[in-house]
Amino acid sequence: MMLDSETKAVELPEDHGTELRLWLRLLTCTTLIEGEVRSRLRERFDVTLPRFDLMAQLDKAPDGMTLSDLSKRMMVSNGNVTGLVERLVESGHLDRRTSDTDRRVQFIRLTKLGRAEFRKMAAEHETWIADIFGDLSHKDIRELMRLLAKTKASAQRSAKARTP
Amino acid sequence: MMLDSETKAVELPEDHGTELRLWLRLLTCTTLIEGEVRSRLRERFDVTLPRFDLMAQLDKAPDGMTLSDLSKRMMVSNGNVTGLVERLVESGHLDRRTSDTDRRVQFIRLTKLGRAEFRKMAAEHETWIADIFGDLSHKDIRELMRLLAKTKASAQRSAKARTP
DNA sequence: CCAAATTGCTTGAAGCTTAAAGAAATTCCG
DNA sequence: CGGAATTTCTTTAAGCTTCAAGCAATTTGG
Structure with a gap:
């Protein structure tokens, strides 16, 4: 790509329509499915999709994860995770504990309640x-x-x- | 699916792992690409993805669209579009005009500025x-x-x- | 014609999201 | 060791997003 654009005789506008159409279709599929899942989660369990996603990550890590790990796995910003975790601790679904060896680090885990509720939701x-x-x-x-x-x-x- | 679950002998937990993995992969792809596009739009043009998306819809409708049309095409809520349009009118990219035949309806169009800026962004x-x-x-x-x-x-x- | 239903849009509250700046702790390395 | 860089997390401002409720205009069906 980079080589191309330098080698090429100036800049003939190429046809990139197919890639664009593919991207739009991919986006449509995801938006459609995401909306459907969001709706059902709210309707059946009165829970938001981001909270479900966060709990899903934690369910895979019985010993807990740090906020940074969560943020990388979920592909969202650090600050975003801070707020989500805060609300989920508040509601009793999560548990936070500061690392013994590094006082910057927080380990986050599902509580018993959090795990039980998540498992029920995950099955459906x-x-x-x-x-x-x-x-x-x-x-x-x-x-x-x-x-x-x-x-x-x-x-x-x-x-x-x-x-x- | 519905027939199945009624015909079947109670509820053997089936294996739906592959569908779930497919969904997660689809979501990962979209999130990754969306983040990349968002980043580049901000960096190059200091514009947000939702604004770009909205303008893209309008660019395809030279005579304008109603808010409802926009909301259906973009697959977002009505209230969401109201706010986006408001900010884009404010910044001079959009133009709103109340329908002559139905005073509930607003036709939204790109202004000259809006169209020019969008075309530049769209090409990149x-x-x-x-x-x-x-x-x-x-x-x-x-x-x-x-x-x-x-x-x-x-x-x-x-x-x-x-x-x- | 008129009451009821529908349609188009807005508003408000709550929550999600990012980017950027900053605070605190740790690690690096000269 | 000790200052500089890095890492982890939080905070803030702005904007995005949904849902639900509500208002006004239009359409529908008696």
């Missing part, structure tokens, strides 16, 4: 997702997984190239 | 997207388009089934 959530993707064959799914992995790698390469 | 934006998807072959793109179309249809079917 999984069936929603299965239904939402229900018209795709196993082969479709495999193929999508492969192509999205490639997409992710491509996007990461592009992002990295910009921020050296 | 398209090259970013092309680069972000740059590692995908034409065949990959065609295949992804097809599978995402199927995904979208499946998600819409699922959403519709829930809200009759």
